[in-house]
Amino acid sequence: MKSLSIFKLATLAFFCLIIVASCTKEGPIGPAGLNGENGENGADGRDGVDGNVTCLVCHSGTNMEQKQAEFAMSEHSVGAIAVDYAGSQARCAPCHSHEQFVQVMTLGKVAGDITNPSAWECSTCHGIHKTFEGQDFALRSKDPVVSNADKVTVLEMNGNSNLCAVCHQARTAEPNTASPGETFRISNTHYGPHHGPQANVVSGVGFSEIPGSVAYPEAGSNKHLAQASCTGCHMAPFTNGQGGHSFIPNVDACNACHNANIDDYNYGGVQTEVHELLVELRDKLVELGVVEYIEADAAFEPIVGTYPMVQAQAYYNWIGLEEDRSLGAHNPKYVKALLLNTIEALQ
Ligand code: HEC
Ligand code: HEC
Ligand code: HEC
Ligand code: HEC
Ligand code: HEC
Ligand code: HEC
Known part of the structure; x- marks a missing residue:
């Protein structure tokens, strides 16, 4: 079971502080922004969302554990058929292992054959946040x-x-x-x-x-x-x-x-x-x-x-x-x- 280390908690707290601090610098906290078209956040109303509240949309209560529990039902978390056979081969990237997908999404291609391919995990699809806003699922890609x-x-x-x-x-x-x-x-x-x-x-x-x-x-x-x-x-x-x-x-x-x-x-x-x-x-x-x-x-x-x-x-x-x-x-x-x-x- 993966649990948040002290280091990660510290990082989280640090980010929250930065965000809260930068909100206060720009003035009082404003009302939450309306969603723009196509599911993107509109340009207006971005400022003023409380940093803590935004983080807690996802990082709260048992939300992440609930996602873990659901994900345990998916074949993605097993990778049984796919990972074993094709997961180590560089030519089968980006589709057959966690490592291949992350390498292709971050480096553009795989470095070479993989010695120990693994099945999908949260960070296969979710990378590091970019905006930390409510709709920012930090997905590795959402481009056509x-x-x-x-x-x-x-x-x-x-x-x-x-x-x-x-x-x-x-x-x-x-x-x-x-x-x-x-x-x-x-x-x-x-x-x-x-x-x-x-x-x-x-x-x-x-x-x-x-x-x-x-x-x-x-x-x-x-x-x-x-x-x-x-x-x-x-x-x-x-x-x-x-x-x-x-x-x-x-x-x-x-x-x-x-x-x-x-x-x-x-x-x-x-x-x-x-x-x-x-x-x-x-x-x-x-x-x-x-x-x-x-x-x-x-x-x-x-x-x-x-x-x-x-x-x-x-x-x-x-x-x-x-x-x-x-x-x-x-x-x-x-x-x-x-x-x-x-x-x-x-x-
Ligand atoms: C977000 C809305 C939405 C969801 C979710 C959705 N459908 Fe549809 N589906 C539609 C629309 C709209 C049409 C087109 C109807 C038409 O052209 O008259 C359609 C058409 C169909 C058709 C063709 C027959 C028909 O009535 O025209 C089938 C069969 C169908 N859907 C099955 C499903 C099944 C099974 C699911 C769930 C796994 C599903 N749909 C989920 C909106 C949806
Ligand atoms: C829309 C949902 C969502 C929001 C909002 C969100 N996060 Fe996340 N966060 C995630 C997901 C999903 C992961 C990946 C989890 C994993 O890999 O175990 C993650 C991972 C992280 C991690 C890395 C933790 C780890 O286990 O490696 C940190 C740190 C983090 N988020 C901080 C924040 C902070 C700070 C905010 C608010 C400013 C925030 N997040 C807002 C969904 C969210
Ligand atoms: C209208 C709802 C609908 C949409 C949209 C949809 N799916 Fe499906 N998908 C289904 C249904 C229903 C099945 C059949 C599941 C079954 O019969 O057990 C299915 C089957 C599958 C399967 C095989 C699953 C299995 O266990 O056999 C995969 C993989 C899949 N979909 C991926 C996708 C992907 C990727 C997309 C987007 C490109 C997508 N689906 C869009 C409803 C949908
Ligand atoms: C990194 C590549 C990759 C991505 C990204 C990915 N899938 Fe899959 N998916 C696979 C592979 C490979 C399998 C077969 C896994 C196995 O059986 O070993 C699979 C299996 C499935 C299945 C059938 C098994 C199950 O119950 O989980 C469904 C449904 C599915 N994917 C839907 C999706 C949807 C929806 C998305 C986007 C939200 C998605 N996948 C993103 C590679 C991917
Ligand atoms: C563009 C992405 C992609 C690439 C590249 C790719 N695969 Fe796949 N492969 C998939 C997906 C997605 C599935 C699972 C589909 C599903 O569950 O419906 C799959 C399933 C498989 C399966 C399981 C078949 C079964 O019986 O269920 C095998 C075996 C496989 N791939 C072999 C390979 C090999 C070998 C390579 C490299 C030469 C390769 N794949 C490259 C996407 C890819
Ligand atoms: C195969 C890709 C994939 C994997 C693996 C994955 N996610 Fe997600 N996740 C998504 C997508 C896509 C969305 C956005 C769904 C939408 O648009 O409705 C999402 C949304 C979320 C959200 C925000 C939505 C909410 O209801 O709170 C959280 C939190 C989250 N994921 C956590 C996780 C955690 C924790 C794991 C690991 C247990 C995980 N995800 C694994 C693709 C993935």
Whole structure:
């Protein structure tokens, strides 16, 4: 258990003093400022917030312990699958260990392979405070992220959720963007966008938009991006063992926006429908000889070979949407359009 050392407490007290002192120097303490647009603090009304009160918004009572307790529920705090295998490799930065992420966020890149990679902790995502104001979560990043896959598309996830997109995005561009042509070579059995293309799915960009009878929604038009984004569902206030720092999507958030009363994520049956479409597409790919079931891995994997472009794109869409793991909840319209048009194109 990590506890505040005397040194840290002294540092904290020191900062509080500085802030209180600088407030008094500028005159009497004024009223708290209104929040500006886009969740940023507005320029007016900044002065005068009591330094102690601001710190205590977070550093008070059992708030930090509560966050610890929630975080213990998250796979981030285990890092089981990801850290062991990829966490030490410099080429897998910044996504697979605490050390890699912090190095990339602070130094711009990793120094080299890591000898003892660790799982996520508070200071993976939270660095040293910059302004110490109420909205300053001291997140290591909240800037829009340039897509790893095509190095061009900007993933603008709406504030704090940009932090998530640093890691939860595709690493490989869809086949016809990566290598345009009539055919495409799937060169290994791990081919695909990589395990967590959630930011692409939520943004509605980066998958193979194979033409078909269903119109694709405009990129970025997803209501779940504008109104919720990653933190709006996964970090909605912690209730009934969901949300907050457990990172488990909170059904209460779905219900609040949808004025509904569901107890799972299958609102309107969208997850059932998307699951069925994913099975249908996979079976089609097996029939065409693009995919086979590998007993030893207990998984469906692509067969290495050169395929008509549309078949390689169909595989990319299948594995990417499978590994998104929301079964359509991230962006119902985009996901359904992709699956319906892809299946249609393979008929
Ligand atoms: C919006 C929430 C929030 C506010 C407001 C806030 N902090 Fe923090 N603070 C955090 C978080 C989160 C951490 C990282 C915790 C960790 O790594 O264990 C942190 C860490 C720290 C640390 C390092 C402690 C350690 O365990 O390494 C100090 C010192 C600190 N804060 C001082 C302050 C002071 C002084 C203020 C007010 C001027 C303040 N904080 C306001 C959330 C906040
Ligand atoms: C440093 C990279 C990184 C960042 C930043 C990050 N994640 Fe993750 N996340 C991962 C990895 C890797 C896993 C898989 C962990 C494992 O299973 O070992 C994961 C797992 C998850 C899971 C599934 C497991 C669980 O229950 O925790 C969710 C949900 C998730 N992340 C959401 C988010 C959200 C929301 C954010 C932003 C607030 C975020 N992540 C930020 C890398 C990251
Ligand atoms: C852009 C960030 C990023 C990079 C770079 C990256 N990964 Fe990942 N990887 C992730 C995320 C995020 C997850 C977890 C996704 C989830 O839980 O949905 C993951 C999951 C995995 C998993 C777990 C798969 C499973 O079965 O759940 C393995 C294995 C893996 N990555 C290997 C690697 C290797 C090896 C490298 C380097 C060659 C690498 N990754 C580079 C983001 C990344
Ligand atoms: C995977 C990234 C990640 C990790 C790890 C993480 N946080 Fe956070 N934390 C966030 C994000 C993102 C927000 C802002 C959430 C929002 O915008 O709704 C936040 C907000 C906070 C806040 C302010 C909000 C509040 O309700 O008081 C505190 C305090 C905090 N975190 C403490 C912690 C502590 C303590 C830990 C370790 C147990 C931790 N965080 C680990 C991403 C993370
Ligand atoms: C509309 C709410 C919503 C938004 C917005 C959202 N998610 Fe999700 N997410 C879900 C739901 C629902 C699931 C499916 C959970 C389940 O079925 O267990 C999910 C699944 C996931 C998973 C797989 C978790 C697991 O345990 O299988 C990850 C990782 C994830 N989301 C990350 C993200 C990231 C990163 C973002 C932002 C780019 C994001 N999500 C935006 C609701 C949301
Ligand atoms: C911040 C508000 C917000 C949150 C949180 C939210 N949604 Fe939505 N959701 C919307 C809006 C707005 C639409 C678009 C409705 C439209 O276009 O008519 C939508 C659309 C949908 C759709 C497409 C069907 C439809 O009604 O148009 C599904 C399915 C859905 N949401 C499921 C979920 C689930 C599951 C969760 C929780 C994991 C969730 N939503 C959380 C606001 C939200």
